[in-house]
Amino acid sequence: MKVTAKGENGVRAMTILALEFRAGPISLREIAAREGLSYQFLEQIFLPLRRAGLITSVRGAKGGYALARPPEEIKVGDVLRVLEGPIAPVECVGEGNGEVCGRIAACLTRGIWERLRDRMSEVLDEITLADVINTPADST
Amino acid sequence: MKVTAKGENGVRAMTILALEFRAGPISLREIAAREGLSYQFLEQIFLPLRRAGLITSVRGAKGGYALARPPEEIKVGDVLRVLEGPIAPVECVGEGNGEVCGRIAACLTRGIWERLRDRMSEVLDEITLADVINTPADST
DNA sequence: CCAAATCCCGATAAAATTACTCGGCTTTTC
DNA sequence: GAAAAGCCGAGTAATTTTATCGGGATTTGG
Numbered sequence: 001m002k003v004t005a006k007g008e009n010g011v012r013a014m015t016i017l018a019l020e021f022r023a024g025p026i027s028l029r030e031i032a033a034r035e036g037l038s039y040q041f042l043e044q045i046f047l048p049l050r051r052a053g054l055i056t057s058v059r060g061a062k063g064g065y066a067l068a069r070p071p072e073e074i075k076v077g078d079v080l081r082v083l084e085g086p087i088a089p090v091e092c093v094g095e096g097n098g099e100v101c102g103r104i105a106a107c108l109t110r111g112i113w114e115r116l117r118d119r120m121s122e123v124l125d126e127i128t129l130a131d132v133i134n135t136p137a138d139s140t
Numbered sequence: 141m142k143v144t145a146k147g148e149n150g151v152r153a154m155t156i157l158a159l160e161f162r163a164g165p166i167s168l169r170e171i172a173a174r175e176g177l178s179y180q181f182l183e184q185i186f187l188p189l190r191r192a193g194l195i196t197s198v199r200g201a202k203g204g205y206a207l208a209r210p211p212e213e214i215k216v217g218d219v220l221r222v223l224e225g226p227i228a229p230v231e232c233v234g235e236g237n238g239e240v241c242g243r244i245a246a247c248l249t250r251g252i253w254e255r256l257r258d259r260m261s262e263v264l265d266e267i268t269l270a271d272v273i274n275t276p277a278d279s280t
Numbered sequence: 281c282c283a284a285a286t287c288c289c290g291a292t293a294a295a296a297t298t299a300c301t302c303g304g305c306t307t308t309t310c
Numbered sequence: 311g312a313a314a315a316g317c318c319g320a321g322t323a324a325t326t327t328t329a330t331c332g333g334g335a336t337t338t339g340g
Contacts, residue, residue, distance in 0.1 A: 001220070001260070003141055003229045005299065008249075015248050027315065040301055047318075060308020061314040076252055080141070089143045108155050109148070111275050112216055112267055119259045120141070127252055135251050144327065167286065180330055187289075200337020201285040 003084065009037055010045045010083045011076060011132075017055065018071040018129040025057070025064030045083065052082040071133060077124035087124065089116045143224065149177055150185045150223045151216060151272075157195065158211040158269040165197070165204030185223065192222040211273060217264035227264065229256045 013031055020026050028046065032039045046065055049055050056068045067074060081087060086094040093113040153171055160166050168186065172179045186205055189195050196208045207214060221227060226234040233253040 001141065001143055001147075001224055001227060001229065002231070003253075004297090007141075008230050011252065012249050029315080038300070041299070043317080044300080046316090050317095057316060058308085059306075059316045062309060063307085063315045065316085084141055087141060089141065090148050091142070108272050108275070109152050112151065112264075112272060113143075115267070116260065116263050119263050120256065123256050123259050124252075127255070132248050132252060135248070146327080169286080178329065181328070183288080184329080186287090190287095197287060198337085199285095199287045199335075201283095202338060203286050203336085205287085 001089065003080065006045055007080050007083045009035070009041070010049065011079050013037075013042060013045060014049070014054070014067070014074070014079050014129055015132050017065060017067045018074075018133050021067055021071055025062075025066045027064040030064070048082050049079070052078075054078060054082060067129070071129035074129045075125050076127045076129070076132070077121060080124060087117060087121050089113045089120070093117050095121065141229065143220065146185055147220050147223045149175070149181070150189065151219050153177075153182060153185060154189070154194070154207070154214070154219050154269055155272050157205060157207045158214075158273050161207055161211055165202075165206045167204040170204070188222050189219070192218075194218060194222060207269070211269035214269045215265050216267045216269070216272070217261060220264060227257060227261050229253045229260070233257050235261065 012035055016031055016034060017026065028039055028042050031037075032042050046055065046057075050057055050065070054068055054074060055065050057063065057065050077087065088094040090113045093110065095117065152175055156171055156174060157166065168179055168182050171177075172182050186195065186197075190197055190205070194208055194214060195205050197203065197205050217227065228234040230253045233250065235257065
């Protein structure tokens with residue numbers, strides 16, 4: 001029941017883009033240095049985020065990445081769905097998926113996963129990048 | 141962000157034990173047949189559940205497994221914690237874990253995972269096995 | 281007392297997923 | 311035109327998950 005490193009680091013990287021939203025594009029090299037991640041792993045994260053339209057890129061020297069929209073308009077759920085696929089605790093209850101598997105207790109347990117999925121989506125869609133950068137990091 | 145097959149099938153198997161709670165112990169062979177799972181994989185699921193005290197076993201011919209407590213008193217969260225470890229979307233926010241990692245945006249993103257973890261626990265701890273077997277399987 | 285049913289359990293093999301790297305290309309600035 | 315950056319497919323390494331095996335130990339029923 002874990003988010004992958006890709007998802008976790010993707011959110012982390014997007015947080016940096018949110019912090020620097022007014023400062024123009026930031027290079028992967030800089031983000032990699034700030035977060036202690038490899039340049040190449042970050043590339044793998046940014047590629048799908050750009051294709052999904054969450055970030056924009058500027059090529060060439062002085063280039064880099066920036067959020068495509070202001071931090072208030074990007075939800076954590078958006079980022080995770082791009083990097084990890086639909087939010088769903090089990091395959092058969094993918095968001096907007098009506099399939100049913102053939103096993104006997106299947107329909108009994110299904111409700112659990114649907115409720116869990118809905119609450120997970122709810123939390124992740126109510127937190128924007130703006131919330132993330134504005135929340136004081138109190139709880140040690 | 142998925143539950144493993146072990147967790148999913150564990151909940152499924154516990155549901156069967158809940159359905160047959162009054163009927164005495166059920167053998168793994170029977171559960172395996174009813175759910176289309178391998179006997180040996182189920183063994184791997186039941187061993188930790190028994191060690192955790194969620195089920196009891198009776199050895200020998202006519203033996204099998206039964207819930208240690210009535211279905212009303214066993215939460216889905218209990219089962220998942222045994223089979224998958226603490227409910228936590230990322231390592232560093234394991235239930236009751238105060239650690240902090242050293243990276244820069246760490247404390248900014250941490251709050252996300254804490255909120256997610258809390259809501260996940262909440263859902264899973266408000267559903268008992270009794271709820272699972274009593275909920276009509278309407279939503280096709 | 282024996283045979284069959286059943287749980288007990290460590291070890292390990294197989295498969296799947298995830299994490300990470302490589303190499304080479306294209307675009308832009310200075 | 312050289313350096314700084316992004317673009318991108320392919321491939322390898324590491325980890326986790328799934329599944330199997332083999333042999334014990336315990337109980338029931340004949």
